[in-house]
Amino acid sequence: MKNRRTRTLQSERRMKAAMSIVLTIVCIIYCLPVVSVAVNSFKKNTYVKTDTFSLPNEESSAGFDNFIKGMTFGEYPFWKSVVFSVVITVLSTALIVLFTSMAAWYIARVDSKICRIIYYLCVFSMVVPFQMVMYTLSKTADTLKLNTPWTIPVVYLGFGAGLAIFMFVGFVKSIPLEIEEAASIDGCGPVRTFFSVVFPMLKPTMISVGILEIMWVWNDYLLPSLVLDLNKYKTIPIHIQYLKGSYGTVDLGATMALIFLSIIPVIIFYLSCQKYIIKGVAAGAVKG
Amino acid sequence: MRGTGRRAMMRRWSWLFLGPVVAAFIIGFIWPFIQGIWLSFCKFNIISDAKFDGIGNYLKAFKDQSFMHAFWYTALFAVTSLVLINVLAFTVAYLLTQGIRGSNIFRTVFFMPNLIGGIVLGYIWSMIFDGILSHWGTSILLETRYGFWGLIILMLWQQVGYMMIIYIAGLQAVPEDMLESAKIDGASRMQTLFKVTIPNVMPSITICVFLSLTNGFKLFDQNLALNGGGQPFIQNADGSVVKTTEMLALNIYSTFYGTNSASRGTAQAKAVIFFILVAGLGLAQLAFTRKKEVQQ
Numbered sequence: 001m002k003n004r005r006t007r008t009l010q011s012e013r014r015m016k017a018a019m020s021i022v023l024t025i026v027c028i029i030y031c032l033p034v035v036s037v038a039v040n041s042f043k044k045n046t047y048v049k050t051d052t053f054s055l056p057n058e059e060s061s062a063g064f065d066n067f068i069k070g071m072t073f074g075e076y077p078f079w080k081s082v083v084f085s086v087v088i089t090v091l092s093t094a095l096i097v098l099f100t101s102m103a104a105w106y107i108a109r110v111d112s113k114i115c116r117i118i119y120y121l122c123v124f125s126m127v128v129p130f131q132m133v134m135y136t137l138s139k140t141a142d143t144l145k146l147n148t149p150w151t152i153p154v155v156y157l158g159f160g161a162g163l164a165i166f167m168f169v170g171f172v173k174s175i176p177l178e179i180e181e182a183a184s185i186d187g188c189g190p191v192r193t194f195f196s197v198v199f200p201m202l203k204p205t206m207i208s209v210g211i212l213e214i215m216w217v218w219n220d221y222l223l224p225s226l227v228l229d230l231n232k233y234k235t236i237p238i239h240i241q242y243l244k245g246s247y248g249t250v251d252l253g254a255t256m257a258l259i260f261l262s263i264i265p266v267i268i269f270y271l272s273c274q275k276y277i278i279k280g281v282a283a284g285a286v287k288g
Numbered sequence: 289m290r291g292t293g294r295r296a297m298m299r300r301w302s303w304l305f306l307g308p309v310v311a312a313f314i315i316g317f318i319w320p321f322i323q324g325i326w327l328s329f330c331k332f333n334i335i336s337d338a339k340f341d342g343i344g345n346y347l348k349a350f351k352d353q354s355f356m357h358a359f360w361y362t363a364l365f366a367v368t369s370l371v372l373i374n375v376l377a378f379t380v381a382y383l384l385t386q387g388i389r390g391s392n393i394f395r396t397v398f399f400m401p402n403l404i405g406g407i408v409l410g411y412i413w414s415m416i417f418d419g420i421l422s423h424w425g426t427s428i429l430l431e432t433r434y435g436f437w438g439l440i441i442l443m444l445w446q447q448v449g450y451m452m453i454i455y456i457a458g459l460q461a462v463p464e465d466m467l468e469s470a471k472i473d474g475a476s477r478m479q480t481l482f483k484v485t486i487p488n489v490m491p492s493i494t495i496c497v498f499l500s501l502t503n504g505f506k507l508f509d510q511n512l513a514l515n516g517g518g519q520p521f522i523q524n525a526d527g528s529v530v531k532t533t534e535m536l537a538l539n540i541y542s543t544f545y546g547t548n549s550a551s552r553g554t555a556q557a558k559a560v561i562f563f564i565l566v567a568g569l570g571l572a573q574l575a576f577t578r579k580k581e582v583q584q
Contacts, residue, residue, distance in 0.1 A: 016386065016387070016388050016389070017389075019383055019386070019388050020388050020389050020390055023380075023383065023384075023388065023390070023394050024390065024394075027393070027394055027397045027398070030397055030398060030400075030401075030445070031397060033401075033412050033413065033416060033445065034400075034412075036412075036415070036416060036419075037412055037415070040415065048415065048419075049415075049418060049419065049422055050422060052415060052416065052418075052419025052420070052422075053419060099308040099309050099312070100309055102304070102305045102308075102309075103305055103306050103308075103309040103310075105305065106298065106301075106302065106305035106306055107306075109295070109298065110295055110298055110299065110302075112299075115306075118306070118309075118310065118313075121313070121317075121318065122313070125313075125317050125321075126570070127566065127567040127570035127571070128317075128321065128563055128566075128567065129506050129537070129559075129562060129563055129566045130508075131508075131537050131540045131541065131559045131562055131563075132321065132324055132559045132560065132562065132563040133317065133320035133321050133324050134541075134544070134559075135324070135327075135544055135552065135555070135556060135559075136319075136320035136321075136323040136324045136327065136335070137316065137317075137320035139335055140315060140319060140320055140323075141315075144315065146315070154312050154315065154316070155312075155315070155316045156316070157308070157309065157312040157313075157316065158312035158313050158314070158315050158316015158317050159316040159317055160316075161309050161312065161313050161316075161317070162317075165309070180294075181294070184294050184297070189297065189301075190294075190297055190298045190300075190301045190305075191301060191304065194305075215402075215403060218405065219403075219404070219405025219406065219407075219408075219509075220405070221405065221406065221407045221509050221512075222508060222509070222541075236405075236408075237405050237406075237407040237408065237509075240407055240408060240411060241407050241512075241513065244411055244513070252415065255411065256415065259408055259411060259412060262408060263404060263408065266403045266404060267400065267403075269403070270400060270403050271396075274396060277399075277403070278395075278399065278453055281402070281450065281453060282453050282454060282457050
């Protein structure tokens with residue numbers, strides 16, 4: 001009996017080791033697309049298409065030329081797109097987290113008819129695809145002059161409020177009311193109760209919502225491309241789409257250099273906040 | 289008594305708490321949505337000259353061969369990617385919860401592509417596919433099947449890690465003593481998997497199935513970046529062009545912003561049909577998960 005048990009244990013250990021090796025190989029393959037972007041960003045244009053999978057050699061290597069060229073490529077400086085992407089992402093996320101948490105607290109605690117209507121409209125907005133409103137939304141935003149990086153966060157707040165409200169309301173309902181009642185007995189008005197008592201307690205959900213919004217806004221292409229005044233403002237996805245849109249004349253080496261530059265901060269962000277990102281994504285998925 | 293007093297106090301501040309979100313929500317969602325429904329029944333080039341046209345736009349949308357092609361193409365794509373993504377994601381999640389060495393690193397790597405945006409992903413893969421296909425003197429933009437399977441591979445690369453995270457959360461919630469007693473009862477590994485583990489992760493499976501289905505239907509950025517070159521296409525007898533790798537969202541987009549601005553009414557009607565389709569899937573999911581929750 002004991003013998004058999006050790007034998008199955010042994011075979012299990014061997015199987016796990018084998019699985020570990022298989023998964024390692026799969027992992028390496030999984031990384032190859034990113035690696036190939038990195039490699040190709042150091043190649044001359046014509047070699048990206050013909051020698052995609054070889055390392056740059058003496059003949060095909062372009063050194064850092066692609067990066068230098070990419071900076072001013074497409075008649076729009078790349079650093080400007082980066083700045084606007086950062087501005088839009090930071091402002092939108094801050095706006096969404098602040099205002100939707102306030103609204104969600106009010107909705108969960110007051111629970112009047114209007115609150116319920118707003119709540120259900122928010123839930124409803126989560127199932128509406130962007131194509132449904134894209135034309136009319138871009139016209140409305142244009143009329144209201146929301147077409148700059150400093151005002152487009154209002155559009156993001158409006159279109160993205162649904163999921164955030166939904167997640168915050170769910171969380172607020174799980175917080176016991178007693179704490180807020182105690183605060184109100186101590187003479188705190190609603191504003192102070194929210195900002196000094198409730199707001200700190202919302203932190204875990206804020207991180208989840210914040211992560212989801214950052215991932216959405218940073219990578220979003222269609223909304224800013226329709227709303228922003230594209231002659232003046234571009235974001236990173238719009239910039240890259242513009243480069244490739246002019247097919248045939250495009251410098252693939254320089255494009256890969258820009259793609260490589262735009263992936264690096266994402267990977268750094270991911271590796272440094274991995275725990276929160278995975279938690280936030282799981283929370284958003286389960287609730288959404 | 290105390291509760292009502294507190295509520296009355298809060299009501300006085302409703303403009304502060306609700307105001308910003310409600311204002312932005314009206315600008316960013318409610319008004320465009322209502323206007324969108326209205327415009328789908330109108331003829332227009334620009335919004336100010338919209339004239340009521342009944343269901344003309346809807347008739348045109350259903351008669352549009354490129355739209356119908358996009359619908360079936362999207363449905364085929366969504367179902368294919370749904371099956372592949374979920375089978376792979378579940379397998380990986382199952383392996384990573386068996387205590388294999390390096391599980392955390394594997395999880396980190398598999399999830400990573402999720403953070404890269406659709407446009408960038410599309411161009412990364414278009415470089416890779418063209419790098420492979422150029423050896424045969426062809427390109428991903430030249431054949432429908434290349435475009436289809438290319439997009440499937442891209443979606444697998446991006447989404448398997450995401451679904452894996454949800455499956456891992458589900459698998460970790462399977463009660464340990466249930467697995468233990470199955471083992472004591474002499475159940476084989478496969479028996480335990482199908483009779484104990486899978487029934488216990490059904491909620492996760494439902495979520496992932498619906499998520500991958502709606503993701504497949506709503507796909508835009510990746511489709512634009514990978515297949516957006518305008519080829520391959522079929523020319524119909526009446527001169528209309530059907531782009532064979534164009535999915536629903538991209539079809540709506542190109543109807544809106546194509547050369548013919550008179551077709552914007554049709555585009556808006558297509559968008560409403562698209563909305564009903566996607567919302568239907570969403571509601572089905574809600575009903576499905578609710579039912580499951582009641583049973584538990």
